[in-house]
Amino acid sequence: MTADTTGRLCFVRHGQTFANINKVWHGQTDTELTEEGHEQARRLGAYFPRYLHADVIYTSPLQRARITAEAIARTFKLEVNFDPRLMEMDLGDWEGKTFAELIEAGNIVQKLIDDPDFATPNGESQNIVKQRIVTAVDEISAKHPNENVIIVAHGVTISIAFAHYIDDDTKLWPKYGKSNTAFSEICLQTKQLLSFNKIDHLKE
Template identity: 45%
Template sequence: MTEASILTLVRHGETSANIDAVWHGSTDTALTGRGREQAARVASFLAEAEDFREAVALYSSPLERARHTAEAIGEALSMELRIEAGLSEYDLGSWEGKTYQELSEKHRLWHHMKQDPDFSPHGGESPRQVSDRITGALLAIARRHPGERVIVVTHGGALSMGLAQLLDGSYSEWKSVMDNCAVSDLLVGPEPKLLRFNLTDHLEGL
C-alpha cells in the first residue's frame, strides 16, 4: 500500500481583487504590499518550523499571485519551484472581474453552482471541471511523493471545492475559504483527512 503523504496547503497573498471583493479567477493579479509581506511571513514560518522543513517539494499554480507567494517560500527553504497548471483558480470566463455582490445578486452564481455541477459562464469552467481538476492535481502530487511532505500554493475558491470533494464527497459541501497566506495540512491516503486548517498565527499584526 502506498504511504500517505502530507500536503501543506498555502493560499496566495492578498491582491487588490481580494480587497475589492472582485472575482479574479484566471485573471493574473499581482500581490499588494500587504500580500508581499504575508508571503514573507509564511515563508519564514515554514522555514522555521521543524515539521515544514521536512518538505521535499514545492508546487504552485501558474498564476502570478500564487507563483510569487511560492517563490518567497522557495527562497526561504532553498527549494526549487514546480508549476502545476491544475492548481489554478476557478475560471469564470466572461464573469471574470465582476464583484461578488454582482455575481450573487445579478447572476446567482452560488445558486447555480450548488444546483448544477455542469453550469458554466461563457468561456468559463463548471464546478465539476474545477473540482475534478484541482483534486486531480492534489492527488497526482501526493502520488509523486509517497510518505513525504509537500508544500502546495494555490487559490481559495478552487481549493475549497477540492477539499470538499476529497473530504465530503462533493464540491457543493464547501463551507469555508482559507485566508490569504494561511496554512493547512491535508493527509492524503486511503481516506483523506485535514490535520490542520487555516493556521494564521504567523500573520498576527498584519
C-alpha cells in the same frame, strides 16, 4: 505535529490581492499581490520551518500564487514546480465582476455552489475544476510519497479539493473558506484535515 514527519501534504492560499480587497472575482485573471500580500507571503516563508520541513513545492502559475510559493521556496532553497491545473476557477466572460454584480446578474455564485455542472459563458463548472485539481493533487501525491509537499493555489480551487476528499461532495466547498496565506494540511489516506486555515505567521 513534529517538523520531521514525512509524507505530509499542505495547501497554501496565496497572499492578498487587489481583487480580494475590492471583492472582485479574478479567477484566472493574473491579478497582483498588494503590498500587504507581499508581506503576508514573506511572513509565511519565514514561519514555515516551524510547522514542517518542505521537500517539494508546487504552485499555480498565476503570479499571486507563484510569488507566495517563491517566498516559501527561498526558505528551503527549493525550486518551484508549476502546474496550471492548480489555477483558480475560471469565470470566463464574468471574470472581473464584483460579487455584488454577480448576485445581481442572477446569483451566479450561488449557482456555482448549488449546481456542479453550472458554468458561466466560457467559464468552468465546479465539476471541471474538481477534475483538474483532484487529478493534479493525486498525481503530485503519488510522485512524492515520502516527502512533505506544499501546494500553493487559490481559495475556491483548494476548497473544492477539500470538499471532494473530506466530504465526497464538492457542493460543500464554501465551508472551507480560508484567509490569505493560510495553510491547511490534509491526509488523503484517511480523508481528514489535520489542520485548517492556520495563520500563526500573521499573528506575530
